[in-house]
Amino acid sequence: MSTPQTNGHPKGKFTPALRLDTINGAVPNVQYAVRGELALRADKYLHKLHDHPKDHGLPFDRVVTANIGNPQQAGLDQKPITFWRQVISLLEYPDLLDKHLEVAKQIYPVDAIERAKKLHAEIGSVGAYSQSKGVVTIRRRVAKFIEERDGYPSDPEHIFLTAGASGGVASILGVALHPGDGCLIPIPQYPLYTATLAYLSATPLPYYLSEENNWSMSHDTILESVSKARQEGVPVKSLVIINPGNPTGACLDRKAMEAVIQLCYEEEILLLADEVYQANIFYPEQKPFVSFKKVLMGMPEEIAKSVELVSFHSISKGMSGECGRRGGYFECVNILPEVMDQIYKMASVSLCPPLTGQIGVDLLVSPPKPGDPSFSQWEEETQSILANLKSRSAYMSDKFNSLPGMSCVPADGAMYLMPKIEIPTKAIEEAKTRGKEPDVMYALDLLDATGICAVAGSGFGQVPGTYHIRVTALCPGVEEYCGKIETFHKEFMEKWA
Ligand SMILES: Cc1ncc(COP(=O)(O)O)c(C=O)c1O
Incomplete structure (x- = not known):
């Protein structure tokens, strides 16, 4: 019988396959x-x-x-929002919706039980994989939330539920960028962007926010960064905006947003809008949050129908702060159908986002309404x-x-x-x-x-x-x-x- 072939280590010295000089250089x-x-x-x-x-x-x-x-x-x-944990706990132990319903009724408000029953009927066990884009009924409610927020239609098939906004950002950048491609990022920025770009061997193209002007964003500064990159032969593919900002806390006004969209149109750049802090707004009268989708849809038709936009949201921020649950979504606007197919394929590679994160997204986009038993506590x-x-x-x-x-x-x-x-x-x-x-x-x-x-x-x-x-x-x-x-x-x- 012949001896199986191995790499061998003739000098009796084992060399690990994973070393700093052999792992992915990025x-x-x-x-x-x-x-x-x-x-x-x-x-x-x-x-x-x-x-x-x-x-x-x-x-x-x-x-x-x-x-x-x-x-x-x-x-x-x-403290976690009570209504969230009530619904989630019922879904984790569905006997409470059935065999032990009478016990549940003594502890849980009726609307939490109703919501859990509805989600249970739609999802089944939270231990099963869902569709790769996320549960369709939850995506429909996300679309409704976006429509009510912006006043423009949203297609549930263009919405992907994700493992936090980070999961969405990584997958979109991964689909969008070749090694060496340029991505405009604000400075200061949330380091998810530089980290992901480094991993993809893509090129961060910084544009500075102006601290003197309340950390505002300047169209000219972005344009300078675009020209510089082009001169250096870096293809400029995408532009990241974080609004409201991390780490700056600044909230953009509509005019600045329009200027950025116009620039993306003229330069044919994908716009990535990180809007995870959209509910953390301190002065809604003077500095309201307006989504990039809404501003885009209000622009001249040629622009509204052309500029490619992906916007991100998360359950980690806002008032829920459910960071460890890993829930979020992104919405794609004006992305070509064949590219949507590729985004979908890549989402399928990781099977599905965590189910408890998806349930969190459902609770984020459809909280208790006035008149519901849980409304006053939630509010x-x-x-x-x-x-x-x-x-x-x-x-x-x-x-x-x-x-x-x-x-x-x-x-x-x-x-x-x-x-x-x-x-x-x-x-x-x-x-x-x-x-x-x-x-x-x-x-x-x-x-x-x-x-x-x-x-x-x-x-x-x-x-x-x-x-x-x-x-x-x-x-x-x-x-x-x-x-x-x-x-x-x-x-x-x-x-x-
Ligand atoms: C601007 C920004 N985007 C994305 C994220 C990531 O959030 P998630 O927990 O949803 O992945 C954070 C987290 O702090 C953030 O500040």
Whole structure:
């Protein structure tokens, strides 16, 4: 009998197949600051506090996770919306809709039971795969939500449910871009975009948002970036806009949106609208959210029927904050049918988005209505989450603006603030000797001194020579938390003056 052939390792030394020099060369280029060095150090502190509550040796007793928009995480503790969890729990244990219905009736409001029964009839077990685009009845309700929001028709067949907005963004960029293709991204941006582009070996084409003008977007700046890319031979394929912005919190006005759509029309660029913060709006009278779909549909017919738009939404943000459930959707507008088929095929490769995420999307787009038994509780819970976010955000920007060497554009919405820090020259030199970006050093020192985990502005991108940190407006106890930042900041500025 012959011996089976193997690669063999004649010198008796096994060489792993996966090494940094053999894995996909794009992977080491992927960076994701929100969960980078700062978050890892914060995790280490969390464990230390947990394992040695009495003698941890740290100058703080609590780590404040201000680095990520994850409202329900431990420490931030945003309570889930009751109606959501009622419906979801019934679907997880459907005997409560049948064999144990009488028990359920003692605990659950009638409309939660009715909704769960309806979803159960449509979906069956949440343990089964659904259609790859997501359950059709849920997609129909998403289409209705979009129609009511915008006043224009929406086709459920052009809607894909996804594992969070991230899943949708990755799959659309994956379909749209060849290696080397250019994608315009705002700076500062949410690092999902640079990370995904790095993974696809595509080329990020930054366009800077103007901090002086409330982080607004300028048509001319985008155009400059397009011309520069064209001169360098980079094909410009798509443009990402985050509205309301992360990390900036800025909400775009209609005129700026029209200008961008016009540019996409003239330059034949796919428009990707990340609208995951559409419900986190603080001043709806002065700065309302308007969707790109609505603005596009209101433009001259030639443009409205041509510009290719994909818009993204999520259950992770808004008032639900169901980040771990992984639910979201995207809607495609003006995408050629043959390309839609390819998007569908790629969605089928991962079979289907998580069913509990899809149910979350259903709850997002069709919440209890006035007159329903759960309406008042739902309204009270969602309004209080929004009111807290808004008041914390305003408190924080006021506080930051009162500190020497710090300024902060107040947010119109979303969950973040991005204060600018005038880092003293001596601190910049010190950062160089430590091999860090100056704002990374600032954020690490802040963490070491206070337990507050922020993200350095360089993780999102910023105008060279300017320095920022990004913090969420999700942390309870905002006065104490800002007080700690104040003390740290003043000491930092004095130390390096
Ligand atoms: C602008 C933006 N887009 C997308 C996402 C991803 O959200 P999801 O949890 O739906 O994947 C985030 C998360 O923070 C975000 O801020």
